[in-house]
Amino acid sequence: MALEDLVFLDEMALLLGMMWLLGRSQRSERLYDSKPFYRGSRVSVIGAISSQSILALKP
Incomplete structure (x- = not known):
């Protein structure tokens, strides 16, 4: 199988x-x-890529 034939699908x-x-809070003060x-x-989101694009x- 050639690299150009591979397609990768991700979701x-x-x-x-x-x-x-x-x-974050001031030094020595507690944040509430x-x-x-x-x-x-x-x-x-669903995407598909090959080695070219x-x-x-x-x-």
């Missing part, structure tokens, strides 16, 4: 409403905050 998902679990219930949307990208 991934993104959660648009994700929040960081860590934060609340994390709201997750309300963001989810996006799935990107063949498909579907969000």
Whole structure:
């Protein structure tokens, strides 16, 4: 099988409403905050590439 004949397919998902679990505060002060219930949307992305180019990208 030649390298030019190979196509790689990948799928991934993104959660648009994700929040960081860590934060920053002034030195020697504690950080307090609340994390709201997750309300963001989810996006799935599928892509295909070959050794020459990107063949498909579907969000």
